[in-house]
Amino acid sequence: MTLEDRYYRIIDFESHDNNGTFHVALIDDCDIYQGHFPDKPVCPGVCNIDTIIECASKLAGCALRTVSIKQCRMLSVATPYDTPQLTVTVALSKNNDGKYDIVAGINHDDTAIMTFKGILEKKSSI
Amino acid sequence: MSLKEIKIEQLIPQRAPILNIDSILHIAGNTATTQLFINNDNFFLDEEGFFSESGIMEHIAQSASAIAGYQALAKGATVPPIGYIGEIKNFKVYNHPRVGDLLTTTITIGPEVEHITLIEGAVKIHSEICAETKMKIFIEE
Numbered sequence: 111m112t113l114e115d116r117y118y119r120i121i122d123f124e125s126h127d128n129n130g131t132f133h134v135a136l137i138d139d140c141d142i143y144q145g146h147f148p149d150k151p152v153c154p155g156v157c158n159i160d161t162i163i164e165c166a167s168k169l170a171g172c173a174l175r176t177v178s179i180k181q182c183r184m185l186s187v188a189t190p191y192d193t194p195q196l197t198v199t200v201a202l203s204k205n206n207d208g209k210y211d212i213v214a215g216i217n218h219d220d221t222a223i224m225t226f227k228g229i230l231e232k233k234s235s236i
Numbered sequence: 237m238s239l240k241e242i243k244i245e246q247l248i249p250q251r252a253p254i255l256n257i258d259s260i261l262h263i264a265g266n267t268a269t270t271q272l273f274i275n276n277d278n279f280f281l282d283e284e285g286f287f288s289e290s291g292i293m294e295h296i297a298q299s300a301s302a303i304a305g306y307q308a309l310a311k312g313a314t315v316p317p318i319g320y321i322g323e324i325k326n327f328k329v330y331n332h333p334r335v336g337d338l339l340t341t342t343i344t345i346g347p348e349v350e351h352i353t354l355i356e357g358a359v360k361i362h363s364e365i366c367a368e369t370k371m372k373i374f375i376e377e
Contacts, residue, residue: 177328
């Protein structure tokens with residue numbers, strides 16, 4: 111499951127070291143909305159988390175996955191109609207275990223949609 | 237009302253491709269057990285057949301939502317309530333589930349304040365824990 115070009119499209123992004131800002135557009139005819147929810151399209155919070163993980167993977171230059179989440183707050187509901195464009199900010203730092211500490215957020219204009227703090231690891235370390 | 241007679245679609249509003257719980261096995265007091273068999277067409281599978289962490293979280297959230305749906309149905313509701321994740325805290329993955337695994341999940345329901353319920357979820361494959369978390373679930377009336 112990759113959400114890029116299915117759930118969202120990257121409009122542009124800028125990065126410096128392990129910090130990045132991604133402007134994304136939600137894809138309103140994504141199949142996810144057939145089930146979440148029928149006749150009431152709402153962005154699943156977990157898909158917003160995966161959007162953060164995929165942006166973090168671009169920053170790191172390798173596929174990442176979640177090891178743990180210290181806290182993820184879902185502050186406002188996002189929908190492809192009410193919040194068609196989102197800004198994803200990601201700050202990564204390598205920790206002593208060779209994993210990545212991540213602090214990230216999703217905003218729509220000045221409205222905070224999500225905050226995310228956790229630990230990611232390279233997928234290939236399975 | 238027997239759990240076996242209830243379809244999961246009566247308890248939660250989610251549908252394919254995002255529906256991520258098969259059934260509630262039992263409910264006793266503040267604890268419930270749910271199940272999900274990871275089919276090969278599950279939305280949350282990656283190209284190597286691993287079930288993603290977001291899939292685990294969605295399964296736990298839908299399990300909690302299904303319990304709220306069961307309670308609403310028992311009170312006479314005809315449409316299942318919509319539940320949203322408000323917060324995920326202390327989520328940990330110990331083992332990554334794969335296609336073909338059967339997840340058995342224990343949900344413990346905590347106190348509810350203004351439609352927000354604190355829950356704890358623990359997911360096992362066979363008897364081995366693979367993930368656990370705390371969540372705040374907001375149930376829309």
